[in-house]
Amino acid sequence: MNAIAGYTFGTEQVTHSPLTLNDLELLKQTVLFTNEDERYLRLAGEVLEDQIDAVLDVWYGFVATNSHLAYYFSNAGQLNSDYLTAVRQRFAQWILDTCNRPYDRDWLNYQQEIGLRHTYAKKNQTDRVEATPHIGMRYMIAFIYPIAATIKPFLSNKGHSAEDVENMYQAWFKSITLQVTLWCAPYAKDAYF
Amino acid sequence: MNAIAGYTFGTEQVTHSPLTLNDLELLKQTVLFTNEDERYLRLAGEVLEDQIDAVLDVWYGFVATNSHLAYYFSNAGQLNSDYLTAVRQRFAQWILDTCNRPYDRDWLNYQQEIGLRHTYAKKNQTDRVEATPHIGMRYMIAFIYPIAATIKPFLSNKGHSAEDVENMYQAWFKSITLQVTLWCAPYAKDAYF
Ligand code: HEM
Ligand code: HEM
Numbered sequence: 001m002n003a004i005a006g007y008t009f010g011t012e013q014v015t016h017s018p019l020t021l022n023d024l025e026l027l028k029q030t031v032l033f034t035n036e037d038e039r040y041l042r043l044a045g046e047v048l049e050d051q052i053d054a055v056l057d058v059w060y061g062f063v064a065t066n067s068h069l070a071y072y073f074s075n076a077g078q079l080n081s082d083y084l085t086a087v088r089q090r091f092a093q094w095i096l097d098t099c100n101r102p103y104d105r106d107w108l109n110y111q112q113e114i115g116l117r118h119t120y121a122k123k124n125q126t127d128r129v130e131a132t133p134h135i136g137m138r139y140m141i142a143f144i145y146p147i148a149a150t151i152k153p154f155l156s157n158k159g160h161s162a163e164d165v166e167n168m169y170q171a172w173f174k175s176i177t178l179q180v181t182l183w184c185a186p187y188a189k190d191a192y193f
Numbered sequence: 194m195n196a197i198a199g200y201t202f203g204t205e206q207v208t209h210s211p212l213t214l215n216d217l218e219l220l221k222q223t224v225l226f227t228n229e230d231e232r233y234l235r236l237a238g239e240v241l242e243d244q245i246d247a248v249l250d251v252w253y254g255f256v257a258t259n260s261h262l263a264y265y266f267s268n269a270g271q272l273n274s275d276y277l278t279a280v281r282q283r284f285a286q287w288i289l290d291t292c293n294r295p296y297d298r299d300w301l302n303y304q305q306e307i308g309l310r311h312t313y314a315k316k317n318q319t320d321r322v323e324a325t326p327h328i329g330m331r332y333m334i335a336f337i338y339p340i341a342a343t344i345k346p347f348l349s350n351k352g353h354s355a356e357d358v359e360n361m362y363q364a365w366f367k368s369i370t371l372q373v374t375l376w377c378a379p380y381a382k383d384a385y386f
Contacts (some may be wrong), residue, residue, distance in 0.1 A: 029259060030259070030262070030335040030338075030339070058382050068222070068223075083219060093206070120385075134385070136385070137381050138220060138374050141374040141377060142224050142371065145225060145336060145366060145367050146225060148366075149225070172341070173338060174338050177335060181334040184334060184377070185331070188381065188382070189380060192329070192380045193329055
């Protein structure tokens with residue numbers, strides 16, 4: 001596999017999350033995330049592995065047809081397709097990471113990094129592009145719905161029982177909620193997170 | 194019906210949301226909220242109406258058994274049961290409002306009010322209690338999962354088809370995502386929302 005440009009998971013370039021592993025544990029409890037969810041995410045990883053391009057086509061289609069979202073990949077009203085392509089590879093890797101990585105200190109740090117890359121602090125830097133400087137927190141949180149819901153049909157494409165599909169979907173939904181929560185840390189006022 | 198203490202929906206006491214109705218429209222688009230979802234929320238309202246106490250028992254049970262959450266209804270480690278009871282009535286009304294109210298300017302303003310009531314700005318004031326002064330944004334966002342997921346069994350308690358139940362559940366999930374998004378506005382740094 002070629003290295004993915006700008007994907008710095010586990011390296012020293014990644015920022016440090018201000019959260020402790022205990023903070024993470026409490027958040028996992030809050031979204032009811034258990035070892036069983038971890039197992040269903042691994043299964044989802046197998047199911048999604050060869051469908052990632054199709055998943056990304058759905059999400060990119062959604063962004064492209066909503067001008068208030070396409071705006072964030074644009075400069076002066078012009079969509080930057082190099083930017084879209086560069087991010088797409090990290091997005092694909094993120095789907096695999098969501099399913100397969102342990103949610104440990106490295107993972108927690110990279111969540112902070114992803115959050116920052118959506119904000120004034122770091123957006124556009126990784127791909128050295130000129131584009132809208134910041135993604136409003138409102139859309140980060142709102143995206144929980146489409147990112148959770150649109151995965152379900154893909155989870156049922158490999159002949160798993162309705163119960164397994166539902167369990168994979170719930171594990172995915174919990175993980176997305178958890179990750180978006182972590183990504184919003186840099187958006188909050190001091191002591192508000 | 195007796196007036197609910199502290200429930201100020203539609204009155205002059207409610208703060209004004211900084212969002213425009215167009216901002217709300219874009220958020221509805223982002224969570225894929227349509228007129229059909231509105232219809233399914235109305236149906237959910239009928240289904241949930243006489244089960245609200247049971248729903249609240251589940252949610253309160255979840256808060257009570259998680260000390261990091263019970264903390265927000267407590268003062269010096271002591272749970273304040275008057276506070277829990279006062280909020281419970283507004284919570285019950287909120288379930289009905291989520292299902293039955295039009296999402297208009299009054300509704301938008303009350304979302305800002307609810308958000309503020311979870312923060313340093315307004316928490317504890319409505320019920321004139323002494324308790325933890327602020328609920329961290331992390332738990333607001335994380336709560337999307339339990340508040341969405343735990344409603345599903347209640348939606349299937351009245352003999353509706355699996356398809357209707359699923360549609361009510363999705364409409365509910367969209368609405369929760371939308372509302373938590375709006376509630377997080379007061380948490381964000383200036384120009385970050
Ligand atoms: C559930 C919500 C979201 C998920 C799961 C998600 C996922 C991701 C991932 C995995 C990356 C790459 C991270 C990396 O650099 O390794 C990324 C970057 C990016 N996302 Fe999101 N995202 C979300 C919300 C949004 C929203 C609402 C927008 C607005 C259209 C958006 C636009 C972007 C852009 C422009 C980048 C590139 C940032 C940069 O310049 O480095 N994302 N996103
Ligand atoms: C999806 C997330 C949440 C929902 C749907 C929700 C719902 C509500 C509602 C409807 C009210 C009453 C609003 C009114 O005054 O009319 C309220 C108040 C309250 N909620 Fe939440 N809430 C959420 C997150 C949380 C979290 C994470 C906690 C922490 C345990 C919490 C604790 C409280 C407290 C203490 C109050 C009373 C605030 C005051 O002093 O006025 N809520 N909530």
